[in-house]
Amino acid sequence: MSSQLHVVTGAFGYSGRWIAKQLLSEGKQVRTLTNAATRDDPFDGAVEVHPLNFDDYESLVDSLRGADVLYNTYWVRYNDNQRNFNHGIAVENCKKLFDAAAEAGVRRVVHFSVAKPDQAPGWTYFAGKVETERLLRESGQSYAIVRPTVFFGGGRNVLINNIAWIMRKIPIFGVFGFGKYPIQPVHIRDVSRVSIELGASDENITRDIAGPERFTYREFVSLIGKSMGVRRLIIPIPPIIGWLAGQMLGIFLRDRVITRAEIRGLMNGLVASEEEPLGEITFSKWIGENGSDLGREYQNDLQERRYNR
Known part of the structure; x- marks a missing residue:
């Protein structure tokens, strides 16, 4: 139904932007949780903006209330303890987000991981992805875990x-x-299409998204x-x-x-x-x-x- 609310983390970023764009084209109501609210709004106000504040759990819950699907694109690329982010913190933040989604009554979580994370044990980027996948699977939430390879297209190549x-x-x-x-590069438009298709499903699934x-x-x-x-x-x-x-x-x-x-x-x-x-x-x-x-x-x-x- 066109009135469904979908929440996308980081809709002013790369993958999140294309998911939000596709959802809007389908007539869906879209809300983003973002820590980049000062960026230019590519949607001219069509996307409702809430802060992605992991230190305010109640605010996270409130921001997710009424949502049918949460698309979680949040992660950190590298460790930088001086700037107070690393892969361990990213795992903790994802758990807070999953818990908040469950408390808010979100039907389904589509979580962005990475291809073959279990084949790189000991590397904190991939180990964090594996741990986050495990937390979502054990959360009791309906989920789809998508594992893209490497993006191309969409302007931010x-x-x-x-x-x-x-x-x-x-x-x-x-x-x-x-x-x-x-x-095996994959176009960001294909990534958003597949992610939204999996968001509409009820099957718990983990799936690679790769190009042809x-x-x-x-x-x-x-x-x-x-x-x-x-x-x-x-x-x-x-x-x-x-x-x-x-x-x-x-x-x-x-x-x-x-x-x-x-x-x-x-x-x-x-x-x-x-x-x-x-x-x-x-x-x-x-x-x-x-x-x-x-x-x-x-x-x-x-x-x-x-x-x-």
Whole structure:
């Protein structure tokens, strides 16, 4: 029914924005819980805005009352104890959110995880994802856990845009190791579509969301360069050298360019899926249509992220 209320965490961000956009197009009432209320509103007031304040449990409950589905896209990319966020805190915050949803009578929770989190034991980013999945399964809530691979499309193509930016600036591009590990990108529109379909269901389910095309990382990078009309020498580099180069570039750009966990996850095939792909939009067609516009400016991920404990 069109009057159903759906709550999306982070609707001014990337995945949350596309879920909210799709829900609005279907005539749903949408509310967001966000700690980025000062960002420009892409919905011109069509989405009701509430604070995502994990220290005020009663406020969380009140913000979720009357909702049919909660779409939880909240997470933190890396640990930064000086700024008072880390993966352990993110797990605690998700539990508060799940508890608040249950108390508020929310019918179903659609939770965003990551592909193959159980294949990276000991890495806090992935271990936190595994623990959060467990908490939701044991909460008694009706749930869908979605595990996207790596996003593309939708305007905020941080990974792809910044690969393109580096390729425009530097005549040589280094891939970690030999670049033979798989990557299976999925369009954000497919992610939002599948997530909303699963939100309408009552079946408890955990599902990968991957695109229809699978590449080696080297092929992926080559395709980005080709789409821009840029020829670059692609060379293998040791992962530690790639990480150090990212650290130095990050100092210059005032950004966290790449983390060691992200490098390990990429090289261990954690951004590809063994399940039947649910995505329909092909990366090769999309990059062919959009490559010339990529990498014109660097997208600073750190500047766009603000976290509340």
